[in-house]
């Protein structure tokens with residue numbers, strides 16, 4: 001059976017800056033996949049590309065995105081609108097910005113719900129995200145707290161029971177207690193509805209607790225992916241190993257990852273070899289000249305020339 005989401009060899013440039021350099025991602029129906037990586041590794045660009053929501057200046061220079069087999073990047077406008085409406089939901093970091101400031105919450109929900117837009121339906125969908133106070137439906141977004149606004153954004157994204165929810169750091173601006181509540185709401189709603197999740201995050205401990213699988217991004221590529229427990233507990237790629245060491249389950253949730261000495265590269269075109277090579281303690285000559293292709297090691301797909309040896313060393 002083919003995956004619900006298939007991203008293959010996706011390359012995206014913003015002018016001279018290369019944000020994605022051949023990213024691959026697979027998400028099966030009903031699965032929650034955490035996409036983790038440092039700032040600038042390309043997570044938001046990957047998330048936006050899934051719904052063809054890239055900014056105007058972004059150029060897709062290679063690769064494909066398929067949702068339920070449909071080629072997202074090549075669909076005509078009407079088919080793209082239908083795909084987004086029927087299959088996809090999005091939540092972003094800034095909930096207030098993702099809501100219409102001029103419309104009451106209840107009316108925004110009615111727009112999404114269309115035919116079934118009775119007040120009872122609105123209350124039902126707000127109740128599902130634990131917003132039971134009837135005043136919420138009558139409120140404007142700026143009258144809500146950050147946590148309440150994010151729940152409204154989640155209610156809007158989940159109202160049409162999407163097959164895939166793309167969540168780009170939706171809890172990053174929330175304090176830790178509210179963050180846990182919002183995480184509980186998203187993951188339990190998705191489980192009930194059978195919705196797959198792509199969770200883009202800096203927060204490795206939270207991803208480890210919630211997601212079935214993890215994809216680790218570095219310089220615009222997914223350098224390791226597989227079952228969450230394997231990738232984080234038994235990493236193969238040296239970058240994943242450094243991340244897992246720096247953000248064990250005991251780390252403070254929400255702490256930004258600063259895992260390895262040095263800085264990630266700013267790419268201006270395809271990386272000639274492995275982009276991690278300058279920071280990698282295991283790099284050898286070919287790592288700087290040959291692009292690694294995915295190899296299967298245990299349950300993981302890994303982009304590393306030395307993956308087979310490092311399984312033992314790391």
Ligand SMILES: Nc1ncnc2c1ncn2[C@@H]1O[C@H](COP(=O)(O)OP(=O)(O)OP(=O)(O)O)[C@@H](O)[C@H]1O
Pocket residue numbers: 014017018019020037038039040041042043044045046055057266
């Ligand atoms: N609109 C844009 N214009 C120009 N460059 C951009 C734009 N958006 C992203 N970039 C660049 O593309 C690269 C990938 O950025 P992206 O936001 O996808 O990464 P990220 O992993 O989501 O980072 P963060 O966690 O900080 O949001 C970075 O080098 C970034 O500077």
